Amino acid sequence: MALPVNTNVSSINAQRNLQRSTLALGKSLERLSSGLRINRAGDDAAGLAISEGLRSQIRGLTQAVRNANDGLSLIGTAESAIGTYTDILQRVRELAIQSANDTNSHNNRQALNEESQQLLEELQRIATTVEFNGSRLLDGTFQAKQLQVGAQANQTISIDTGNLLTHNLGKVARATGSAVPAGAALGTGELLINGVDIESSQPDGVSTVGSSGSAIAIANAINAKTNLHNVKAEALAAVFSGGQAIAAGSVNGTTEQLTINGIKIFDTATTILADDSSGALRDAINAKSNQTGVVASLDTSNQLVLTAADGRNIHVVSTGSVGDHLGLTAGAADHTSTTGGTVRITSVNNITVSGSAPNKAGLTATTYTELASTSVNYIDLSSVDGANLAIDIVDKALEEINSIRAGLGAITNRLELTVQNLQSISENLSASESRIRDADFAVETATLTRNQILQQAGIAILSQSNTTTQSALQLLQR
Secondary structure (H helix, E strand, O other): OOOOOOOOHHHHHHHHHHHHHHHHHHHHHHHHHHOEOOOOHHHOHHHHHHHHHHHHHHHHHHHHHHHHHHHHHHHHHHHHHHHHHHHHHHHHHHHHHHHOOOOOOHHHHHHHHHHHHHHHHHHHHHHHHOEEOOEEOOEOOOOOEEEEOOOOOOOEEEEOOOEOOOOOOOOOEEEEEEEOOOOOOOOOOOOEEOOEEOOOOOOOOOOOOOHHHOHHHHHHHHHOOHHHHOOEEEEEOEEEEEEEEOOOEEEOOOOOEEEEOOEEOOOOOEEEOHHHOOOHHHHHHHOOHHHHOOEEEEOOOOEEEEEEOOOOOEEEEEEOOHHHHOOOOOOOOOEEEEEOOEEEEEEOOOEEEEOOOHHHHOOOOEEEOEOHHHOHHHOOOOOHHHHHHHHHHHHHHHHHHHHHHHHHHHHHHHHHHHHHHHHHHHHHHHHHHHHHHEOOHHHHHHHHHHHHHHHHHHHHHHHHHOHHHHHHHHHHHO
16 A cells, blocks of 8 residues: 655545535534524525515515504594594484474574584584594595505505595485475375385375375375385475455455365454455464464565465365455455475485376476585574474484495404404415524534534544654654
8 A cells, every 4th residue: 555745645535524524514503693594595595585585575464464554543543533423413413303393492493503513613623634644534535545455566455534524424315396286196106206106095184175185195105105215205384375465345254254274264244454454364364273274474565375384285265255355366256276285305315206297296207316505514403494404414424424434344354354364474474484594403403513523523533644644754764
C-alpha cells in the first residue's frame, strides 16, 4: 500500500465530511432558532412558492375578517339610530291617535301637533347626522356600498342602510271621489279595488233613502275586505247646496213644508226673511239635527248649505213655495233630491280601481299612486282628518323602516357567518402553510444531535488523519 506524503487523502476526506456535517449542523441550528424549515429559496424552492401563495391568502383573509367586522360595526351604528327613530315614530302615532279623539279641543290638538313637529325635526336630525367613519348612513347616500369580505378581488357583500329622510318615508296612496250618486247598491263586478269585488248590499243604518248605496255603505263594504286588498275607506260629509240665495216668504207648515231625511222641519207657520237674515230657516233645520243628522249653514252667497258630517245621504223634499224660497225651484213647484257623501280610499300601496261602474261609488277607474304630500314630513295633528292620515303615514313609515331593519339584520347574520367561514378557511390554510414551511422540532432536534455527533467525529478523525504522514517520518528516522 502506498504511503504518500505530499497528498493526505484521508485528511482531505475527513475535512470534506467535517465541512458537510458543519454545514448540516448550521442548517439545523438555523431551523431550530427560526422555527422554519424553509429559510431561503434554496431550502425548498417549490415549497417556498406554495407557502408564499398560502401566506398571501392568509393575510388577505385576515384583512377580510377585519373588513367584515367593520361592516358589523357600521350596521350596529345604523341599527341603534334606527331603533331610536322607530321609538319616535311610535310616539308620533300615539299623539295622532290621541288627536283623532273628538274629546280634544282645538288648543289640545295644537299642543299635540307642536310635540309631534318637534319629534319630526328630531327624526330629520337623526337621518342627516348619523355617521360611521365620515359616511352618513341614513340620508340615502349610503346605498349599494360594497364590503370586501374575501381574499380575492370582487368578493364583496352589498350593503344599503336606507333613506330615512322624513320627506321620503310614509308615502301613501289616497283618493277622494266625487259625491256618491243616489241610486241602487253596488252589484257584482261594478267596483273592484285591487281586483277584489266590492258589493254594498248592507244598509248603512242612518240614511232614509238609498241606504245600501250610500257613501257609508260603500266605505263599510270596502273595509270589510281590507285584508284582501289592503285599502281602507272612509265616508266623508255629504253636502247639499240650494243653488240660489234665500228669498223672503212665509211657510204655513202644512202644504208648505221642508222635509229632510224624513223629518218635517216646520212645526208651525214660519216667516223667512231674505238671505235668512233672522236665522229662522237655519235654526229650524238645526233644531232637528239630532233626528236628521244634517246641519244647516249659509255660504258667502247666502245660499242654504246642508251638511251630513258622517256621509249619510241627504234626502230633501220641499212642497209648495218652500222650494222657491230656498232657491230649489222656480215658483211653487215641489222639489225632491238626494245628495250622497264622498268615499275616500287610502292605502300604503298603490290602489287600482276598476269594474263596470266605479262611478256608482264616486270613483274613477284608474291606479292611484303614492303621494309625495303624504310623507312623514307632512304630518299635521291639528285636525281629526290630519290625525287619521298621520296614523296611516306612520304605519307606512314603520313598515318601511321594519323592512330596512330586517335587511340589515339579514346582512348582520350573513357577515357573522362570513367571519366564521373566513376564520375557518384561514385556520386551514395556516395549517397547510405550517406543514410546508415550519420546522418539525422533533425531527430537527434529532437531526441536530446527529450532526453534532458527526461534527465531533469528523474533528476527531481529522486529527487522526495526520498520523499517516507521521508514519512516513518514522520510516526516515530509522
